[in-house]
Amino acid sequence: MTDMISRASKGHDLPASIEWRRSDGQILYRAAMEEQESRNAAIAAEEAGELVWMLEHPPVYTAGTSADVAELVDPRFDVVQTGRGGRYTYHGPGQRVTYVLLDLSRRQKDLRNFVHALENWVIATLADFGVTAFAISDRIGIWTHDVTGAEAKIGAIGVRVRRWVTMHGFAVNLSPDLSHFGGIVPCGIADYGVTSLEALGIAVSADEWDRALLARAEQFLAALERPGRTTI
Template sequence: MDTPDFSALPPGIEWRRSRGLVDYRAAMAEQEARNRAISAGEAEELVWLLEHPPVYTAGTSADPAELVDPRFEVVEAGRGGRYTYHGPGQRVTYVLLDLASRNRDVRRFVHAMENWVIATLADFGVEAFAVCERIGIWTRDATGAEAKIGAIGVRVRRWVTMHGFSVNLAPDLAHFGGIVPCGIADYGVTSLAALGLEVAPDDWDRALLARAGDFLAALHDPERPPA
């Protein structure tokens, strides 16, 4: 499938895709700088799709007891939530938007991201859902048990968002064994590959960005259903 046509995406936002693996600390530093620039009116908002080398990230609620086997670098992320894993085969989307122009509603923002991911997974035939008491995006694995297929973590500073969400296309699921993902020990982690679906990053990005307009519209209208 061809790579996404960025010219068809909503204007006023930089839509960026990085090939290869982007160092997590470097990406975090760039988000920090971009957050300041957006807040000062000196830069466009940013939606950035990428992948990282293997890394564990610790949110502000991370419990050291949930770092079971720190086989990879552990980075303090500054976002909400607990421990997460990023690595090859997992597509990460960083969303840096100015909520001051979008009703200053963080809950609406998170809900809109959930719906964005759920609708995109549906385009690949995967029924996914959010669970109010369990952060992230969920589906059923090959055994029929509920399992996490996507993670969400955000930080808001000066009403400009940082971080975003990740979706497991085909990561090494054994790498999640080094942590208790998001502090939830009773459920497993799955991926599109584990569900029998081969989805290339270009294909995922194209499908996700095709629904970007619906995501942005939902920030203003929380009752707007995904198309």
């Protein structure tokens, strides 16, 4: 089921110019990628509004533009080539994915700022559940400390920009089967593990995560505005 989120019913002051969508169940990765490709082109042509889409996928490995086949250790699931940056990533049940399709030509035309804003959005939302997370300049993704105290990845980020319209976004591990990450070297980083909110002893449903993320959306969008611009 797909829900076009009502700003009034959800209690968030979300811009009407952006479609805020959440899907229950599992959406096939290839189908979601096709929809992103189509929507990206329509946004660039000013034929459709921007989109933020929250969903989950069946188990799948995705390859970014820097993927090294040597890091595909055990391709037990479908492997999909994507146009996003980065290397191999796993998506599956219990991992909440957010696709962000925004027109940066209406905001700061700054990809680095966009990625930092995504990182900060995830980090702030995780903090609302009591998780201290952080970004590391030479490592892709969102990091925290696992139950042993070691640094571990809790979220992945991968984006693509075409005609200044963004695609892809980020994924956060709520309660996935962490053994599924063993089929790849996640994002090419072999020296650190992967964790989840569940592994940290924190139970968070997809609905709870989505609502918390939406509560932080205004801050995320404000970080993308051109300096000195007044938002309404």
